Amino acid sequence: MASQSNGSVRALQVLLIENDPAAARLTKEAFKEAGLTEGLISLPDGDQALDYLRNLPQRGPHAHPDVIFLDLHLPKKSGLEVLAELKTTPKIAATPVVVVSGSANPDEIREAYELHASCYVRKPNDLDEFLQFIRTCFEFWGKFVVFPPQMASVG
Numbered sequence: 001m002a003s004q005s006n007g008s009v010r011a012l013q014v015l016l017i018e019n020d021p022a023a024a025r026l027t028k029e030a031f032k033e034a035g036l037t038e039g040l041i042s043l044p045d046g047d048q049a050l051d052y053l054r055n056l057p058q059r060g061p062h063a064h065p066d067v068i069f070l071d072l073h074l075p076k077k078s079g080l081e082v083l084a085e086l087k088t089t090p091k092i093a094a095t096p097v098v099v100v101s102g103s104a105n106p107d108e109i110r111e112a113y114e115l116h117a118s119c120y121v122r123k124p125n126d127l128d129e130f131l132q133f134i135r136t137c138f139e140f141w142g143k144f145v146v147f148p149p150q151m152a153s154v155g
Contacts, residue, residue, distance in 0.1 A: 012142050015065035016042040017049040017082065018100075019074050023123075027069070030134035036142075041065070046077030050085055053092050064150045065095060067141050070117075072101040072108060080108065083115045094148040098137065 014036065018024040024042045031040055043049045049068075056064050068086070072079030079099065087093050096118040101108070104122060112120045124130040 010142050012036060012039055012067065012138070013063060013065045014040045014141075015049065015052070015068045016040060017044075017046065017068065017074065017079070018042060018071045019044045020071070023071070026130065027134065030131050031138060033131065034135040034138040036138055044075075046074045046079065046082035049082060050077070053086070054089070056091075064092075066147050067118075067145075068095055068097045069137075070097050070099050072099060072103055072112070080111055080115065083112060083117060087116045091150075096141070096145070096147070 014031065016024060016027055018027065021044075024044070028040055028042060041052070043052055053065075070079050070083060074082065077085075079101070083097060083099070086095065086097060097116075099112045099117045099120045100123055101120070102123045103109075109120050121133065124133050
């Protein structure tokens with residue numbers, strides 16, 4: 001996605017990998033309130049997310065995400081397993097991944113960074129803090145970040 005010349009937040013393609021339906025819905029609503037009215041796909045587990053990313057179309061509403069928000073505690077494959085696979089798949093390895101987890105486990109935090117997470121954020125428990133977190137993310141990723149060009153084929 002190209003940055004808009006007027007300094008406004010551009011459209012983003014966001015992939016949310018979150019197994020808790022309430023947390024996924026809250027995140028979608030928070031992004032909507034922040035201004036992201038389309039372009040957010042939510043998947044409930046790591047296997048579905050990896051299948052989705054392996055089969056991305058080149059264009060359209062389900063094209064390559066600009067940024068991935070990843071929960072660590074997922075059914076089937078853990079978030080850390082998903083992150084490891086993402087970062088070793090050439091087509092998607094350069095995609096920024098924001099790990100969003102309720103865990104403060106230092107081993108999980110270290111492993112996420114060792115697996116090249118773009119950042120690790122503890123899920124805010126307070127609703128206002130959570131909404132501020134999503135607004136800040138939307139502005140940061142939508143206004144200031146320059147994304148890597150996407151690869152055309154799976155490696």
